[in-house]
Amino acid sequence: MNIDDDDFTLFGLPERFxxxxxxxxxRWRELQTEVHxxxxxxxxxxxxxxAMQWSxxxxxxxxxxxxxxxRAAYLCERRGAPIDAERNTAMPREFLMQQMAWRETLDEAxxxxxxxxxxxxxxxxxxxxxxxxxxxxxxxxxAAAAAAQVRALMFVxxxxxxxxxxxxxxxx
Amino acid sequence: MALLQISEPGQAxxxxxxxxxxxxxxxxxxSLVAAVRHGVAECLPDAQGRVLLPSVVxxxxxxxxxxxxxxxxxxxxxAVHTIASAKRFMGRRLADLKVAAQLPYEFVDQPGMVAVRxxxxxxTAVEVSAEILATLRxxxxxxxxxxxxxxxxxxxxxxxxxQRQATKDAAQLAGLxxxxxxxxxxxxxxxxxxxxxxxGLYAVYDLGGGTFDVSLLRLSKGVFEVVATGGDAALGGxxxxxxxxxxxxxxxxxxxxSSQDRGALQMAARRTRESLTDHVVATLHCPLDDGDLRLDxxxxxxxxxxxxxxxxxxxxxxxxxxxxxxxxxxVLGVVxxxxxxxxxxVRRAVGxxxxxxxxxxxxTDVNPDEVVALGAAIQANALAGNAKGGQLLLLDVIxxxxxxxxxxxxxxxxxxxxxTIPVAKAQEFTTYQDGQTAxxxxxxxxxxxxxADCRSxxxxxLRGIPPMAxxxxxxxxxxxxxxxxxxxxxxxxxxxxxQASVVVKxxxxxxxxxxxxxxRDSFAHAQDDMRLRAxxxxxxxxxxxxxxxxxxxxxxxxxxxxxxxxxxxxLMARLRNLAASEDHDAINAAAEALAxxxxxxxxxxxxxxxxxxxxxxxxxxx
Numbered sequence: 001m002n003i004d005d006d007d008f009t010l011f012g013l014p015e016r017f018x019x020x021x022x023x024x025x026x027r028w029r030e031l032q033t034e035v036h037x038x039x040x041x042x043x044x045x046x047x048x049x050x051a052m053q054w055s056x057x058x059x060x061x062x063x064x065x066x067x068x069x070x071r072a073a074y075l076c077e078r079r080g081a082p083i084d085a086e087r088n089t090a091m092p093r094e095f096l097m098q099q100m101a102w103r104e105t106l107d108e109a110x111x112x113x114x115x116x117x118x119x120x121x122x123x124x125x126x127x128x129x130x131x132x133x134x135x136x137x138x139x140x141x142x143a144a145a146a147a148a149q150v151r152a153l154m155f156v157x158x159x160x161x162x163x164x165x166x167x168x169x170x171x172x
Numbered sequence: 173m174a175l176l177q178i179s180e181p182g183q184a185x186x187x188x189x190x191x192x193x194x195x196x197x198x199x200x201x202x203s204l205v206a207a208v209r210h211g212v213a214e215c216l217p218d219a220q221g222r223v224l225l226p227s228v229v230x231x232x233x234x235x236x237x238x239x240x241x242x243x244x245x246x247x248x249x250x251a252v253h254t255i256a257s258a259k260r261f262m263g264r265r266l267a268d269l270k271v272a273a274q275l276p277y278e279f280v281d282q283p284g285m286v287a288v289r290x291x292x293x294x295x296t297a298v299e300v301s302a303e304i305l306a307t308l309r310x311x312x313x314x315x316x317x318x319x320x321x322x323x324x325x326x327x328x329x330x331x332x333x334x335q336r337q338a339t340k341d342a343a344q345l346a347g348l349x350x351x352x353x354x355x356x357x358x359x360x361x362x363x364x365x366x367x368x369x370x371x372g373l374y375a376v377y378d379l380g381g382g383t384f385d386v387s388l389l390r391l392s393k394g395v396f397e398v399v400a401t402g403g404d405a406a407l408g409g410x411x412x413x414x415x416x417x418x419x420x421x422x423x424x425x426x427x428x429x430s431s432q433d434r435g436a437l438q439m440a441a442r443r444t445r446e447s448l449t450d451h452v453v454a455t456l457h458c459p460l461d462d463g464d465l466r467l468d469x470x471x472x473x474x475x476x477x478x479x480x481x482x483x484x485x486x487x488x489x490x491x492x493x494x495x496x497x498x499x500x501x502x503v504l505g506v507v508x509x510x511x512x513x514x515x516x517x518v519r520r521a522v523g524x525x526x527x528x529x530x531x532x533x534x535x536t537d538v539n540p541d542e543v544v545a546l547g548a549a550i551q552a553n554a555l556a557g558n559a560k561g562g563q564l565l566l567l568d569v570i571x572x573x574x575x576x577x578x579x580x581x582x583x584x585x586x587x588x589x590x591x592t593i594p595v596a597k598a599q600e601f602t603t604y605q606d607g608q609t610a611x612x613x614x615x616x617x618x619x620x621x622x623x624a625d626c627r628s629x630x631x632x633x634l635r636g637i638p639p640m641a642x643x644x645x646x647x648x649x650x651x652x653x654x655x656x657x658x659x660x661x662x663x664x665x666x667x668x669x670x671q672a673s674v675v676v677k678x679x680x681x682x683x684x685x686x687x688x689x690x691x692r693d694s695f696a697h698a699q700d701d702m703r704l705r706a707x708x709x710x711x712x713x714x715x716x717x718x719x720x721x722x723x724x725x726x727x728x729x730x731x732x733x734x735x736x737x738x739x740x741x742x743l744m745a746r747l748r749n750l751a752a753s754e755d756h757d758a759i760n761a762a763a764e765a766l767a768x769x770x771x772x773x774x775x776x777x778x779x780x781x782x783x784x785x786x787x788x789x790x791x792x793x794x
Contacts, residue, residue, distance in 0.1 A: 001783050001786040001787045002783065003779075029392060029393075029395045029397065029565075029567075031786065032395070032565060032567055033395065033565055034782060034785040034786055035782050035785075035786070036565055036567070036655075037594065037654075037655050038352065038554070038555060038565060038566065038655065039565070040778070041351060041352070041555040041556070041557070042191070042555070042556060042557035044767075044774065045767075045771075046770075046771045046772075046774035046775050046778065047774060047778045049775070050775050050778040050779055050782070051778070051782070052594050052654065052655070054782050055594050055655075056594050056595055056596040056652075059591075059592050059593075059594065059595050060595070060596065060597075062592070063591065063592075063595075164494065167494075168491065168494075171487060171490060
C-alpha cells in the first residue's frame with residue numbers, strides 16, 4: 001500500500017466502471033479512520049503533515065471513484081484515451097438536437113412540475129448513457145468510444161445543474 | 173513534538189498524563205465551556221453556578237471591562253460601549269452587516285473587518301470574542317486547577333474562510349491552543365450520536381441567536397460523516413426579536429430613536445419571545461425615553477409575524493437535501509440545536525416538514541443551549557488523546573465553494589462546496605497575453621458565477637514567468653483546505669518552476685505581528701510569573717521531546733543512516749545540557765532544533781505506520 005497507488009488499488013477495488021457504492025463508502029470510512037490527522041492530533045507536526053497528505057489522497061480518490069463521470073474519465077485516461085473535453089467539442093448532430101430541444105423545454109417551463117418532469121426525463125436519459133458507458137468500459141474495453149460517451153454525459157450533467165438552479169429559483 | 177510516539181492512534185503517548193482539553197461554544201448570544209470529566213461531558217459552571225456566559229463585553233473607563241452577566245446588566249444603559257452578538261461581525265465588512273442601522277454601535281469600517289468605537293478605542297469582533305474566550309479559559313483553569321492543553325472551538329457550519337480565521341485569531345489572542353475548529357451542527361451530532369448510539373442519516377437543525385445552520389450527517393460506528401451543509405449566516409433568534417420589537421413599536425404608535433432605546437427594546441422583545449414558549453400570551457414591557465411601552469402579545473401573533481423567517485429555514489433544509497441527493501424520507505431524525513428551537517412553532521414546522529408525526533424523530537432531549545459545547549468537549553477529549561478506544565472520527569466538509577477569478581470577472585470553481593476536508597485540488601490556467609510575465613491570482617469563496625457576488629479571500633501574484641506566447645505558459649493553481657477548513661493557495665508555472673503561494677488570511681488589520689503584540693501587552697503586567705511559567709513549560713517540553721526521541725530511536729532506528737543517528741544524538745545531548753539552565757529561550761531553541769532535525773525521521777516512521785495499518789496490519793506487505 002502506497003500513497004502513489006492508483007485509486008482502485010488504494011481502495012482495494014477491482015479496476016472497472018461498475019462499482020458497489022456501499023462498499024466504496026465503507027472502505028473510505030475505514031481508510032480515513034487510519035489516516036485522518038485527528039487520529040494523530042497528540043503526536044506532533046510532522047505526523048500531522050503526513051496524515052494530512054494521506055487523508056487528502058484518500059479523499060481525492062474517493063471523490064473520483066464516487067462520481068460516475070469522474071470514475072469513467074479516470075478509467076479512460078488510464079487506458080490511453082484522455083477526455084480532453086476542451087479540445088474535443090464535436091458532438092453527433094442528433095445529440096446536439098436533443099440538447100437544444102431540452103433547453104427549449106426548460107426555457108418554456110412555467111412551474112415546478114414542468115421542470116421536474118424534464119428533470120426526470122433527463123435523469124432517465126442519463127441512466128441509459130451510463131449503462132452504455134459501463135458496457136464500453138467493462139465489456140468491450142473500448143476506451144476511445146467510452147471517452148466520447150463521457151464527453152456527452154458531461155453536457156448532460158451541466159444541463160442538469162441548470163435544471164437544479166431553476167428548481168431552486170422556483171422554490172424561493 | 174515532532175516524533176511519532178509508540179502508541180495506538182488517538183491515544184496519549186503517556187497514559188498517566190491526562191491532558192485537560194475543553195470544548196467551547198462561542199455563541200452569538202451566549203457562550204459555554206465544557207469538558208469530559210470522569211468519562212462524561214459536562215458544562216463547566218462559573219462561581220455562581222451558571223453555565224451560560226452572555227456573549228457581551230462592556231468597555232469601561234481606564235482598562236476596565238466587564239464580560240458576561242455584569243456586562244449584560246448594563247447593556248440598556250450603556251448600549252454604545254457594551255458589545256453584544258459580536259459573532260455577527262466576525263470577519264465582516266460594514267457593507268456585510270444588514271442589521272448595522274438597527275444596532276446602537278458606532279461602526280467604523282476598516283479594511284477586512286468592521287470595528288466598533290468604544291471608550292477604549294476601536295474594537296473588532298476578534299478582540300471582543302477574545303475577551304469572552306479568555307473568561308471561559310479562566311473558568312476552565314479554575315475548575316481543574318490546572319492549565320489547559322487545548323480547546324476545540326465551534327463555528328457555524330456556514331462560516332466562510334474569513335470568519336473561521338477570525339475565530340482562530342480570537343482564540344490565539346485569548347491564549348488558547350486551538351486543537352480544532354469544528355462545525356456546530358457536527359458537534360451537536362457528536363453529543364447525540366455518542367450518547368444515544370444513533371446510526372444512519374440525521375439532520376441537525378441549529379437555530380442560534382444569530383446564525384442558522386443545517387447539516388446532514390451519516391453516522392456509522394463512531395464515524396460522523398457530514399454529507400451536506402447549508403444555512404443562512406444572517407438569520408437567528410435575534411431576527412425574531414427584531415421583528416417583534418419593530419412590530420411592537422408600530423402597534424403602539426411609538427418610535428425608538430436613541431441607541432439606548434433600541435438596545436432595551438431588543439432585550440425586552442427577547443424576554444417576551446422566550447416567555448411565549450411556555451405561555452400563550454405575554455406582556456412586552458420596556459422603558460423608553462418618552463415613557464414605558466407595554467403591550468400584550470399572543471403566541472399566535474408572534475408566530476404569524478415570524479413565519480417568513482421560519483420559511484427561510486425550511487428553504488435551506490430543502491436545499492441541503494437536494495445537494496445531498498436524498499429524500500426527506502431517508503432522514504431518520506432531526507437534532508434540534510440552539511435556544512431558538514425551543515419555540516413551539518419551530519419544532520412543529522420541522523416535524524411537519526419531514527412528514528407525518530412519528531416518522532422522523534425530533535430530538536430535543538439534550539439541552540439545546542448546551543449540546544454544541546458538550547459535543548466539542550467530547551471531540552477535544554479525543555484529540556488530546558484521553559479517549560479510550562479512540563472510536564470518534566469527524567469527517568466534515570467545506571460549506572462554500574472555493575475558486576479563482578478568471579477573465580471577465582467570472583469565477584472558476586476549484587473546490588466545490590460539500591467536499592470532504594482535508595482536500596487538495598489543482599487546476600491549470602494559462603496566460604492571455606504574449607510575453608506576459610506575471611499573473612494576478614484572486615481567490616474567492618461562494619456559489620455565484622460573478623466574482624463581484626462572491627467573497628474575496630485573498631490576492632497574490634505569480635511573478636517571473638518567462639515571456640512566452642499567449643496560452644503557452646502552464647500555471648498550476650493548487651488549493652489546500654486543512655482539517656479546520658482553512659485554505660492555503662499556491663501557484664506554479666510548471667515549465668519554469670516559478671512559484672508563489674499564500675496562506676489565505678483575510679486582511680482585517682490584524683496581522684500575525686499585531687496579534688503577537690497584543691499578547692505581549694496583555695501579559696506585560698505579570699512579567700515575572702510569565703518568566704517562571706515559561707521556564708517550567710520549556711523544561712517539561714524538553715523532557716518530553718527527549719523521551720519521545722529516545723523511544724523512537726529504540727523502535728525504528730534502522731530507518732536512519734549512521735550519520736543521521738549521530739546528528740540526532742548531538743542535538744539530544746545539547747538539549748539535555750541546556751535543560752538544566754535558567755534560559756527558557758535557549759531551551760526552546762534547542763528543542764526546536766531537535767524537532768526540526770528529526771522531522772524526516774518522524775515522517776518516515778509515520779508513513780510506514782500508515783502503510784502497515786492500511787495493509788491490514790500485515791508487516792510483510794510494507
